[in-house]
Amino acid sequence: MHIRIKYLGQIVEVTGKEEETLEVAGGQVSDLLDVLNSKYNQLKNKDFQIAQNQELVSLETELTGFEIALLPPFAGG
Amino acid sequence: MSDKKPKNVFREGPISSDFIGNSIYKHQSKTSIGAHNIFLGQVRADDIDGKTVSAIEYTAYEDMANQKFHEIRESAFDKFDLTCMHIYHSLGSVKAGEICLFVFVSSPRRKVVFEALEYIVEAIKADVPVFGKEIFEDETHQWKVNS
Numbered sequence: 001m002h003i004r005i006k007y008l009g010q011i012v013e014v015t016g017k018e019e020e021t022l023e024v025a026g027g028q029v030s031d032l033l034d035v036l037n038s039k040y041n042q043l044k045n046k047d048f049q050i051a052q053n054q055e056l057v058s059l060e061t062e063l064t065g066f067e068i069a070l071l072p073p074f075a076g077g
Numbered sequence: 078m079s080d081k082k083p084k085n086v087f088r089e090g091p092i093s094s095d096f097i098g099n100s101i102y103k104h105q106s107k108t109s110i111g112a113h114n115i116f117l118g119q120v121r122a123d124d125i126d127g128k129t130v131s132a133i134e135y136t137a138y139e140d141m142a143n144q145k146f147h148e149i150r151e152s153a154f155d156k157f158d159l160t161c162m163h164i165y166h167s168l169g170s171v172k173a174g175e176i177c178l179f180v181f182v183s184s185p186r187r188k189v190v191f192e193a194l195e196y197i198v199e200a201i202k203a204d205v206p207v208f209g210k211e212i213f214e215d216e217t218h219q220w221k222v223n224s
Contacts, residue, residue, distance in 0.1 A: 006138065008136065008137075008138050008206065008208055009136060009208030009210070009220060010208070010210075010220045051138070051141060051206070054138075054140055054141035054144055055141075069138050069141070069206075071138060071206045072208060072220065073220075073222040073223070074202070074203070074204070074205060074206055074207060074208070074222075074223055075135075075207060075208055075209035075220070075221035075222055075223050076135075076137075076142075076166060076178070076201050076202060076205045076206075076207030076209075076223065077118040077166070077177070077178045077198065077201055077202050077207075077223070
């Protein structure tokens, strides 16, 4: 499946881009994270949560094809 | 008076005192209100390792952030007897001393607005995907984290 991935805040400094679309076989969020960790080797040093279709998800959540976002610690207000 | 569709909470740049004053003025026609309470988040010139923060550049995962603001609104209207509520958050650069968050709640009675405002501001800090890049006077930066 094609998954659009958005990078926010300091994650952009690791990926060098704000978004991209990747072709993955499916599986869980952790499978996608494995792909991203091998693509961006500084990513494992960063603290972030993952959202799928704009809801926070766990590593065990099944990928649905909806947009994924990597969200570093929030700093609103 | 809760709305069903998420509003856009974000404004480009700082929130001006004119805008805040005008928001207060617009409530003069709502005469069931007996108490307003306002929170203004201001960018602080923190000293970190000998360097001073001169501005924060805000970005957000905007659709999710607006959805979260909407959920916070709905939840606050459920919990508290509010007449109305307004939330505005800056995007882009906000200099030290300028306002980056404006939360405005109104109710017939005062006790409600004290409790509601704290609830809303704490929920914003915890749940809304907004990111802040603290820019120092020498152009270096670090990423802000809510404590």
